[in-house]
Amino acid sequence: MLIETQDTRVLFFQDELKDEITPEYFDGAYWQRNNAIIGSAFGRGITWFFKINHDEFVLRHYHRGGLIGKLIKDAYFYTGLESTRAYQEFVVTQKLIDKGLPAPKPIAGQVIKKGLFYQADLITQKIEGANDLVAVLKDRALANDDYKQIGAMIRRFHDVELWHADLNTHNIILDGDGKWWLIDFDRCKFKSAADSWKKANLARLQRSFVKEKNKDSAFKWQSSDWDLLLAGYDN
Known part of the structure; x- marks a missing residue:
């Protein structure tokens, strides 16, 4: 995994994507403008499905659930990158893949720090025909x-x-x-x-x-x- 810090934004991604991942990758509107959106799903927020060439991906923004989610929609207390939900999910999922388990490959994540809090997004590989x-x-x-x-x-x-x-x-x-x-x-x-x-x-x-x-x-x-x-x- 490579980590890139840009002021209050931290990007982390698979090594082979060093020259590709930019902040725009985590913006559903960016993929809409590029006619790459192939679907969406609604839960606590919108999950976007997009396609680059022949590969399909899932973009998910982290939202809180329960009562606190009604007050603080998508902000989490920041205590370091390794404690963020997006980073932890990336690491856990990659370990599962390394063990040969059927889990979707993590592609890239971002954490945006805002004072004492952060917001986060994660891109994973879309399972074909899921x-x-x-x-x-x-x-x-x-x-x-x-x-x-x-x-x-x-x-x-x-x-x-x-x-x-x-x-x-x-x-x-x-x-x-x-x-x-x-x-x-x-x-x-x-x-x-x-x-x-x-x-x-x-x-x-x-x-x-x-x-x-x-x-x-x-x-x-x-x-x-x-x-x-x-x-x-x-x-």
Whole structure:
């Protein structure tokens, strides 16, 4: 990773992008002006999907959640670059990739310091043909083997002691080739090899399945499918 400081702005990016990354890369309007936007998603803020030549990317701005997010939308207390959420997510995700895990490659990030606070953005590689698990299950039921593959995929992350801060059905992705991925490593960290947090992590995912089923009857999931996922996890 290379780090470049420009007054109150800090950019960090993959080494091979030394002569390419500029502050404009973190501005959705810049990609709109260049007719590079291929889609967007709305959550706490706008996530932009853009394309350069044949490569597709995701641009995400960090927003706070909960009650504090209504008061302080996207500002975080600055205690150094290494403690910022964008930098930490970049580092954690790259370590996962280095271990051969199915996570989207981090491309570049920026932190803008404003007094005692900072704002941040992150660009990652877009997974080709990506659909999250919620969208898939609203379209069709999964085969038994799919649930086992999802469970086995999560086990791989747990085996390297990765605690996912927001393990839910929206962060499990199916690509165009039928491969399952895990995304969104904001606030994730490597923990000690204790089973208790792993069980809690799985319980969080199970609650996400139940929540989506209660929200939409078109969500093609049933409680017995959870047993299939656990079978894949335990094998």
